[in-house]
Amino acid sequence: MGRPRGFDEAEVIRSAVELFACRSYDGISIDDLVTHLGVHRNSLYKTFGSKRGLYLAALRRALEHDVAPLVERMAKTAGPAEALREGLAARGPGLDLLVLATVERAPEDTEVAEIVNRTLGSIDRAAAGGTGAGQEISTALTALLLGLRIRARSAAPGEPDAGRAGETIVRRLLQH
Incomplete structure (x- = not known):
């Protein structure tokens, strides 16, 4: 009989989410994880x-604890601008890890690519809010949301809020 596990697996995974979302897969060594x-x-x-x-x-x-609940909230909104606002207000490391997985791991790992593409499809469908906007608009809103998330990660103190810019862009796009 082996020794009982000396750590909480769920807590380790939660902490790993934060670490990978902050520093990326390739930015973390096994020694970093152990420490x-x-x-x-x-x-x-x-x-x-x-x-x-x-x-x-x-x-x-x-994706289960941060992104899926966000997708549900976005899908219940009155329209694309509100869905984007909900997405931009999201807290937690879920979207950040999704962004990093999309650009770093998905091109190299087919399992990650499948997970990412399934999640992006869910966000696309939710991005239209309750309006049933077309696929092109939904995909563009997802790209805008994730792009603004990237901008927010790199924003210096005092820079304009990327979320406000995103809402303005969506309103203008939907007026045309």
């Missing part, structure tokens, strides 16, 4: 199999 998560290397490998295994668990958790 930050407080889990012994052997325990990490035994539980998750690899860094990639922990990453996939973290990505799934972020």
